Amino acid sequence: MAVCIAVIAKENYPLYIRSTPTENELKFHYMVHTSLDVVDEKISAMGKALVDQRELYLGLLYPTEDYKLCRYGYVTNSKVKFVMVVDSSNTALRDNEIRSMFRKLHNSYTDVMCNPFYNPGDRIQSRAFDNMVTSMMIQVC
């Protein structure tokens, strides 16, 4: 179950951050922000390979600490990053499930971009995107 989902622009500022309301929002913002270090490192390491060979899914970022909160990363070809914080205390989520969640996110993001009224680089304010994220945050895998 995802507790926080964030979409980060190419210049590293947040386009969309949402976390479960019960928790301290600031803590999640910090978590997402610090995981960008690992994302950046992984992108620059992959940058030397050809574009086709680049994997979009980055996998687990920082090692789990005692929160039992895992951070996963995903980067699109236009350098937009998705970071997901997942609470794995209830069920152990398998890698595949995380990947499918990211794919869903990516599809929704593409839909947002297709909207001719959406200006790339602005905050995402789409209701459809919100609904999709809500469904991911309360779903039980």
Next chain:
Amino acid sequence: MAGFINYKICRLCFQHNTPLDAIAQFRKHIDLCKKKIGSAELSFEHDAWMSKQFQAFGDLFDEAIKLGLTAIQTQNPGFYYQQAAYYAQERKQLAKTLCNHEASVMYPNPDPLETQTGVLDFYGQRSWRQGILSFDLSDPEKEKVGILAIQLKERNVVHSEIIITLLSNAVAQFKKYKCPRMKSHLMVQMGEEYYYARDYTKALKLLDYVMCDYRSEGWWTLLTSVLTTALKCSYLMAQLEDYITYSLELLGRASTLKDDQKSRIEKNLINVLMNESPDPEPDCDILAVKTAQKLWADRISLAGSNIFTIGVQDFVPFVQCKAKFHAPSFHVDVPVQFDTYLKADCPHPIRFSKLCVSFNNQEYNQFCVIEEASKANEVLENLTQGKMCLVPGKTRKLLFKFVAKTEDVGKKIEITSVDLALGNETGRCVVLNWQGGGGDAASSQEALQAARSFKRRPKLPDNEVHWDSIIIQASTMIISRVPNISVHLLHEPPALTNEMYCLVVTVQSHEKTQIRDVKLTAGLKPGQDANLTQKTHVTLHGTELCDESYPALLTDIPVGDLHPGEQLEKMLYVRCGTVGSRMFLVYVSYLINTTVEEKEIVCKCHKDETVTIETVFPFDVAVKFVSTKFEHLERVYADIPFLLMTDLLSASPWALTIVSSELQLAPSMTTVDQLESQVDNVILQTGESASECFCLQCPSLGNIEGGVATGHYIISWKRTSAMENIPIITTVITLPHVIVENIPLHVNADLPSFGRVRESLPVKYHLQNKTDLVQDVEISVEPSDAFMFSGLKQIRLPAQAFYTYQYFCQATGSTHG
């Protein structure tokens, strides 16, 4: 005990170069021991122990790295120090709640932590349970006293110091492993710890450093939280400049505070500007607040400087500014106008006391100041009225106008800075300073997004403009006044090479007043091919031919003054030495007095005309050598006359007058006849040609390589339409060399020009022997049916110099002989 054993295992693992084993072991150890908190009143001890474990492991890891182990970004000692710091923070929290005894509670006597022997029997056992080997906690009194003792001891521990040390170790590690954002996050935590430890200076230093990172990456939530802490620190220190700066940013568009928070901060800011103490920040320590209030009371005395100038390009204040010139260039006789747009993002209207704009030429500064004398207590009243008031969300436009100076023509006028003053000089004053035409830390990204956006903005009432649609134009060029004269050129292109080509320049003034100091510059436009420049000559005097010494461009010829409507004419003569296209420039400059905005200024105006003049060859000269029978000759024979034929083909579109021609022979040539020009005063239209024929002869000179020089053919000509006083141009054509050959024998026939049928026709043949020796010659004449010959038809005789044979022929019928 477990801690000890774990430590030993990990250390051994590291020494055996199996760090992953060490890490796994440590994880297991932690997971096992995490839940074993022990007694609730002393739960802080558990956290202290956890913290110690992490710290110890971090140290081990670091040691292993120093001995050669490599760590990576996601697995390095920094995490362990961070966790150690986290537990130390938890410990501090628990200690605060659990050890919060009143001052009257005394440390128990005798000290339950002391033992009779001074050492413990078993490591880890409580000191007041010495001697008891079972878990029997039979003496609750003793327990309570023991717990109290530990709690009171805990109160003396300086938690913040421990936390800060652990955090700085973690920061150093993360710096090494390239995790800048992790480093920033930990530095924020360190800043917050310093705040708790009342070391506000150090806290502010750290927080200031970290703010830049969050600002540049656009994480406003994080920036706001850091700013809030910083504001608290600056309040508690009564540090005016920092307090004001942080308030400015917390009121702005980057801050994610709610409106009620922002209102509170705005009220405090206004209080500070009016020299009153601000309200304390919420959630501050009560004792600290009391100290702060005393400090603020001291500040009211206004000792020290009270005008703070803050440059805004590095942060995001709550007032935005954009300056825009109305046009990218202005004529010097038009007043320069520009608008300054201001927008406030704070929740309530705010009043400013002065706006001034500075330029690269300081003399214009005085025209661009808005000031309103207002007393200190009026700042809160009349907030929505007046020009000096900024209403949140609305864009305020301020127009400035001034007249440019004549010295600035051709230069750029740039806005160097805009200063906006809040508060006033008698109280406290904050001057916000924008460099250039405006813009702060977030405005460039916003401008980029606005430029990309296709959104149609709703229409606003006439005076108002959308903030996003304003683009900063911080400089403008001053150009000279539009000239009101006409310059006409009259000429007849194309020009012919070497002729004095006449160009008539007519200047007429359409200005309403007299113009003075009119100067004319005319000639070849600079910047063209160097060859053209060398072969172009301009002069004002048409009566003499200009030679190489004349320049290609005549500059600043004074022409006098012109009254309105007056016209003057000037004639220019150009001589082009080569064919081709040339660009000519005629430039007229003058001075005129005009009034702009009730000021008299002198403007220098200029107007130029460019014209392209083609130069062509006037004529083509063809020279050929023919025999006296007009047969083409490849070579000429010595002492035998031949003809030189010249043909002048006019290639000029204009009628040419050939005034005269002259043949200048080389010394080796002699003329047979009188040399007279046959083309005197001939007028050639386009395509017509004039020919001349000269009879020459060349004495024997022996064998000369390359032929003998013939001489020069000089043609004097001019354009038929040219005026009387224009000089005649002479063109010299070098005649081709001719090969001279010696022949031993030359035969010349002397024939009358016509004969009559049945009448005798005398024919004389002259034979010449050019050699030094006597030659034997055989002569034979071929009979022809058309003629009857008398005389010897075949003779053989020695030829000496000259023989003449005479034949008489009679033609029969009509023949051509």
